[in-house]
Amino acid sequence: xxxxxxxxxxxxxxxxxxxxxxxxxxxxxxxxxxxxxxxxxxxxxxxxxxxxxxxxxxxxxxxxxxxxxxxxxxxxxxxxxxxxxxxxxxxxxxxxxxxxxxxxxxxxxxxxxxxxxxxxxxxxxxxxxxxxxxxxxxxxxxxxxxxxxxxxxxxxxxxxxxxxxxxxxxxxxxxxxxxxxxxxxxxxxxxxxxxxxxxxxxxxxxxxxxxxxxxxxxxxxxxxxxxxxxxxxxxxxxxxxxxxxxxxxxxxxxxxxxxxxxxxxxxxxxxxxxxxxxxxxxxxxxxxxxx
Ligand code: AMP
Ligand code: ZN
Ligand code: FE
Ligand code: FE
Numbered sequence: 001x002x003x004x005x006x007x008x009x010x011x012x013x014x015x016x017x018x019x020x021x022x023x024x025x026x027x028x029x030x031x032x033x034x035x036x037x038x039x040x041x042x043x044x045x046x047x048x049x050x051x052x053x054x055x056x057x058x059x060x061x062x063x064x065x066x067x068x069x070x071x072x073x074x075x076x077x078x079x080x081x082x083x084x085x086x087x088x089x090x091x092x093x094x095x096x097x098x099x100x101x102x103x104x105x106x107x108x109x110x111x112x113x114x115x116x117x118x119x120x121x122x123x124x125x126x127x128x129x130x131x132x133x134x135x136x137x138x139x140x141x142x143x144x145x146x147x148x149x150x151x152x153x154x155x156x157x158x159x160x161x162x163x164x165x166x167x168x169x170x171x172x173x174x175x176x177x178x179x180x181x182x183x184x185x186x187x188x189x190x191x192x193x194x195x196x197x198x199x200x201x202x203x204x205x206x207x208x209x210x211x212x213x214x215x216x217x218x219x220x221x222x223x224x225x226x227x228x229x230x231x232x233x234x235x236x237x238x239x240x241x242x243x244x245x246x247x248x249x250x251x252x253x254x255x256x257x258x259x260x261x262x263x264x265x266x267x268x269x270x271x272x273x274x275x276x277x278x279x280x281x282x283x284x285x286x287x288x289x290x291x
Contacts (some may be wrong), residue, residue: 009037068099225249225252
C-alpha cells in the first residue's frame, strides 16, 4: 500500500495542476493520496473531478486536506496538516482567507526589501508565476527571480535570497497552532503536525509546545519526511509514543518546484486507518473521494 498524505498543486506552490497530480499519482500506483495545498481548499474540486472522471478503473482514494500555516508565541513557523474537515465551517475558512490575504502584503514587503538591495522585481512579476488565485508564496517569488534572470532555479533563489534567516525574509500573519487544531477538529477533520523538526528551515517547535498541541486535540505527527534526520526521527517517535500520536510519512511533493518525489516516504496502513477512524463519519463519506 502506498499512502502519501502531503502533496501540493498549482493551487498553492506546486507545479502540477490538481488534475496532473491526480493522474501522476494514479500512474505511480498510489493507493491513498492527500492534496494538502498551503492555506486553501481551492484545488479540492478539480482533484475530485479528475479522479471521478479518470479513464482507467482506479482504486486510488483522494483525501481532501490542507497544510495550514501557524505561528507559535515566539514567532516560530509551524505547518499543520488538516484532513477531511468541513468547508462549511466558517471560522476555519476565515482564518485561511486572512492568511492568504496577508501573504500578498507580506510579498510586497519582501519585494520592497529586494528592490532596496538593487534586485529588480515587481509584484506583477510574481503574480505572473501563480495560477489564478493560488495561495501566494515565496516559491512564486523564486520563479519570478528565475524568469528575471537573477537566479537559475527555485533552490538557488531560496539558498541565496529567500530562506528563513535571510535579511529579506518577512513572516506573514498566521494563527496559533492550538487555535488551528481546534478549528480543524470542530470542522470534523483530523490534525497532523507537518515536519515538526525540519531544522534546516529555521527554528523549530519546542518540545514543551507539543504537549499543548496534544491537549488541543492533535491527532498525529508527520515523522517520515526528507527534512528530518535519523536522529530527529528517533526523537519524534519517542514523542509520538509518549503522547499516543498517530505517525505519518509523506513526500511533500511540489512537482518540479522541489526535489521531493511522490511517495518517497509513506504512511503505514494501520496508522492511516487510525487517522481515518477519527474523522467525523459524514466527512469520511464526503472528503475521502473514491470511485
Ligand atoms: P512561504 O509559504 O511563502 O513562507 O514559502 C514556504 C514554501 O517554500 C514551502 O512550502 C516550501 O516548500 C518552499 N521552499 C522552502 N525552501 C525551498 C527550496 N529550497 N526550494 C524550493 N521550495 C522551497
Ligand atoms: Zn510549499
Ligand atoms: Fe510545510
Ligand atoms: Fe508542504
